[in-house]
């Protein structure tokens with residue numbers, strides 16, 4: 382690795398809206414540099430998307446890094462690519478990958494043009510002051526309009542059209558020029574071999590045998606096997622047992638030099654010890670830590686329970702194992718009268734939650750019930766403020782104005798980009814989801830298919846449910862969407878409970894805005910009515926806010942024919958049997974609780990409507 386001083390190193394990442402072709406371009410770059418073999422089968426299997434769910438869903442979830450060596454004008458360059466995920470839920474991973482780069486390829490689909498996330502990732506990169514190289518991808522598509530989209534890039538980002546590269550990551554056309562642009566336009570890292578060791582930890586993964594593997598970029602000094610290092614954040618000390626580069630598989634090396642990016646294994650046992658944004662230094666030396674990151678904030682919470690109660694230890698173990706590779710999930714034990722022992726997990730967003738559930742099922746064979754997602758609410762009591770992530774902790778209606786001064790919910794700043802003809806539908810969608818401060822502007826006016834950017838403040842809880850699906854269906858898939866945290870706002874919310882035979886079922890409690898109480902109440906009561914098996918007695922299913930019942934359905938009793946075995950005219954005997962049955966049912970109803978089978982929960986709470 383000594384052969385690569387800073388001036389021949391380029392650290393860059395690819396940023397883009399989802400599906401604009403990051404992983405495809407990454408694969409082409411790896412092929413062109415000979416890092417991976419060109420696929421003879423001609424299949425576009427993406428190398429950097431390692432997880433099965435990523436392949437299945439075609440989205441990149443966890444950022445992966447790869448080093449390539451490329452010869453240009455008789456010099457060998459070390460190009461370190463940091464692949465970034467493209468979904469709003471994972472914006473935090475994008476931002477931490479960018480911290481290790483000096484340049485970024487801003488990839489824009491030449492047929493779709495600038496989308497909501499193109500804008501957010503652009504600003505993210507611009508704020509970090511890194512060199513941005515605009516690249517138009519998919520120029521092979523018949524629908525591609527490179528000139529028009531180039532004008533759009535210029536208008537939206539203020540980038541010079543002469544700097545825009547035009548490529549097809551699929552066919553490989555123009556990709557060579559991308560490598561050249563990286564070498565010529567991205568500045569080399571600034572780091573010195575004779576300064577104290579300083580390594581920036583920007584990602585980590587877990588390996589069963591070696592413990593935590595950390596990805597670092599060396600900001601100064603040289604890292605070698607056997608080095609004794611310490612963390613600025615935890616102050617813990619370690620010894621480096623292995624280090625190397627990702628090429629794209631791990632390739633051990635003897636050292637990692639200034640400006641280089643690679644992995645290290647030290648005797649780190651717990652993934653919580655690898656703090657993203659941490660600075661590692663040599664034991665005995667003092668260094669100024671680099672500006673770290675705010676930890677990722679969980680925005681969506683849900684309870685996770687096994688279908689069989691006895692399976693809990695296994696489920697918990699699976700969850701713990703998965704969180705070793707996905708550090709942004711928060712875990713807390715909880716229990717529910719209806720569902721037994723479980724865990725409350727915090728996710729970055731709903732897609733993150735879905736991906737996690739799928740990984741749980743795929744990799745750990747766990748069949749799980751996930752409760753309705755909820756966002757963190759802020760409850761301002763007379764004497765304290767608390768953030769709650771479980772509807773059961775929400776104060777009762779009676780407490781409002783007495784013990785509780787105010788209730789606040791998280792809101793986000795949303796931006797939607799949509800062709801003009803869907804503008805009306807989008808406005809309607811926003812207003813029906815309690816949007817405020819709605820404003821819009823044209824992105825490229827004067828053209829036949831102008832597009833509009835719509836911004837608004839919207840409660841996060843509205844987005845967590847079906848907002849994204851509706852956005853896509855109402856715009857025939859043309860709208861793109863992005864959002865960022867915008868703090869908390871006062872809101873008129875209440876806890877809705879569901880009663881079966883007069884008894885509340887804790888796992889079904891929901892926090893609902895006053896304006897939606899009736900609709901939500903009725904909808905859920907209907908759903909419950911459909912899935913709860915009939916009992917021997919009549920069961921009222923009710924939705925209530927405080928003591929007030931908002932909606933009700935009645936589940937009819939199952940009628941066992943107690944007179945079936947009786948023949949002839951013993952009228953009195955028959956009546957007696959029926960009387961007995963009635964009395965029995967009355968008693969059962971008084972004492973009996975309704976057993977809600979786990980399968981019923983699964984039906985209600987899983988998305989299979």
Ligand SMILES: Nc1nc2c(ncn2[C@@H]2O[C@H](COP(=O)(O)OP(=O)(O)OP(=O)(O)O)[C@@H](O)[C@H]2O)c(=O)[nH]1
Nearest residue numbers: 399400401402403404405440441467519549550551
């Ligand atoms: N026609 C054409 N299709 C392309 C090109 N580049 C990528 N695609 C296709 O576009 C789709 C998305 O490409 P990906 O590389 O998975 O996109 P991505 O940006 O990595 O997606 P995320 O990682 O999920 O954000 C795939 O079906 C690719 O085959 C291209 O240059 N031309």
